[in-house]
Amino acid sequence: MLAVVSDQFMEKRGELKTENSMPNSTFSGQFPANTTTTTSYGFPGIFDMPCDGDKGSSLGFIHLLGIQDDNPSLFDLFQTPVIPSPPSEVVNTPATPNSLSISSSSNEAANDEQNKTTVEEEDEQNQKKAKKQLKPKKTPKRPREPRFAFMTKSEADHLDDGYRWRKYGQKAVKNSPFPRSYYRCTTAGCGVKKRVERSSDDQSIVVTTYEGTHTHPCPVAPRGSIGVMPDSSGFGGIGGTSSFVIPQPQFQPYFHNSIPSLGFTNATNSPFPTFFQERQFYPSLSSSLLRDDGLLQDILPSQVRKEAKPE
DNA sequence: CGTATTTGACCGGCGC
DNA sequence: GCGCCGGTCAAATACG
Numbered sequence: 001m002l003a004v005v006s007d008q009f010m011e012k013r014g015e016l017k018t019e020n021s022m023p024n025s026t027f028s029g030q031f032p033a034n035t036t037t038t039t040s041y042g043f044p045g046i047f048d049m050p051c052d053g054d055k056g057s058s059l060g061f062i063h064l065l066g067i068q069d070d071n072p073s074l075f076d077l078f079q080t081p082v083i084p085s086p087p088s089e090v091v092n093t094p095a096t097p098n099s100l101s102i103s104s105s106s107n108e109a110a111n112d113e114q115n116k117t118t119v120e121e122e123d124e125q126n127q128k129k130a131k132k133q134l135k136p137k138k139t140p141k142r143p144r145e146p147r148f149a150f151m152t153k154s155e156a157d158h159l160d161d162g163y164r165w166r167k168y169g170q171k172a173v174k175n176s177p178f179p180r181s182y183y184r185c186t187t188a189g190c191g192v193k194k195r196v197e198r199s200s201d202d203q204s205i206v207v208t209t210y211e212g213t214h215t216h217p218c219p220v221a222p223r224g225s226i227g228v229m230p231d232s233s234g235f236g237g238i239g240g241t242s243s244f245v246i247p248q249p250q251f252q253p254y255f256h257n258s259i260p261s262l263g264f265t266n267a268t269n270s271p272f273p274t275f276f277q278e279r280q281f282y283p284s285l286s287s288s289l290l291r292d293d294g295l296l297q298d299i300l301p302s303q304v305r306k307e308a309k310p311e
Numbered sequence: 312c313g314t315a316t317t318t319g320a321c322c323g324g325c326g327c
Numbered sequence: 328g329c330g331c332c333g334g335t336c337a338a339a340t341a342c343g
Contacts, residue, residue: 167316169335182334186315195334317340326331 149209151199162218163187165194176200190215 165183173180178198185192192212199205 166314168337170317171333171335174332180333193334313343315340315342318338319336320338321336322334324331324333327329 147209147211152206153204154206173197187216
C-alpha cells in the first residue's frame with residue numbers, strides 16, 4: 001500500500017510550494033487517502049517544519065515530502081482526507097506503474113535479505129570478478145524499504161543527522177545540474193541508505209531521501225541538532241553545522257529524551273513521530289491549521305518557536 | 312596505513 | 328532488442 005512519496009513525486013516537486021514563509025509548522029499540502037493528487041499541492045503529506053531557529057543559519061525548514069510505506073497502520077493515519085481531492089485531479093496510485101509503491105516490505109523480509117547477503121558475502125567476494133562476467137541467477141525482486149524524503153534549505157549537501165554514512169556512489173541527475181549522492185549507513189547490519197541531491201529548482205534546497213530503518217541507536221549525537229527536536233539547546237545558538245534529526249521508527253534519541261510525547265509509535269512502525277500521527281496528519285489547507293494554538297506551540301517552547309521563526 | 316571518497320563500469324528495470 | 332536511466336559495485340585515489 002502506498003502512503004506517499006516516490007521519485008515520481010520528487011520529479012513533480014516543482015508543483016509544490018517547497019519554499020514558503022510560514023513560520024510555523026503547517027501543512028502545505030494535503031494527504032488524501034490512497035491517492036496522489038496532481039493539484040498544485042501535488043504531494044500528499046507534505047508539510048513544513050522549522051528546523052533551525054538560529055538566525056543566519058543556512059537552514060530554514062525541513063520539508064518532509066512524505067513517506068512511502070506499505071504499513072496499513074500508517075496508512076490509516078491518512079484515511080481522513082480533510083479536503084478530498086476532486087476526482088479529476090486524483091491519480092490512483094495502484095494504477096500508476098511508475099509509482100514506486102513498495103510491496104509489503106517488512107523488516108523481516110529485509111533482514112532475511114540482509115542475512116542472505118551476509119552469508120553469501122564471502123562467496124560473493126571470491127566470485128566477484130566472475131560475477132561481472134557470468135550472469136548470475138536472476139534474483140527475485142527486492143522489496144523496497146520504506147522511504148521518506150524531505151527538503152532542507154542548506155548550503156551543505158550532506159547533513160549531519162547523527163548517523164554515520166559512507167558514500168558509495170554519485171550520479172548525475174537528469175534535468176539537474178547537481179549530482180545525486182548515495183550514502184549507506186556504516187553500521188554493520190544496518191542497511192539504511194539515503195540519497196542526497198540538490199533541487200534543480202532551488203539550489204539552496206537539499207532533498208534527502210532515506211530508505212529503510214536503522215537497526216541500531218544513533219551512534220553519534222550530532223552537534224547542534226536541529227529539526228523537530230524541541231530542545232532549545234539544539235534549536236538556538238548552535239550554528240554552523242547543518243544537522244537535523246531524522247524521524248526513525250525505532251530509535252529516536254532526540255525525541256524521547258526531550259519530550260516523550262514526541263516519540264514514535266512503534267506499534268504502528270511508522271516512520272513518523274507520534275505527534276505527526278496525533279495531530280499533523282489531520283491537515284486542513286484552510287487557515288484552521290494556522291490558528292494560534294497550532295502545532296508548534298504545543299510542541300515547542302514559546303521561546304524556541306520564536307527563535308525558529310525565520311526573520 | 313587504515314578509512315573514506317571518487318568515479319567509471321556494470322546491472323536491472325522500463326519504455327519504445 | 329535496444330537504449331535510457333537509476334542504482335550499485337569496486338578499483339583507484341585522497342586524506343588524516
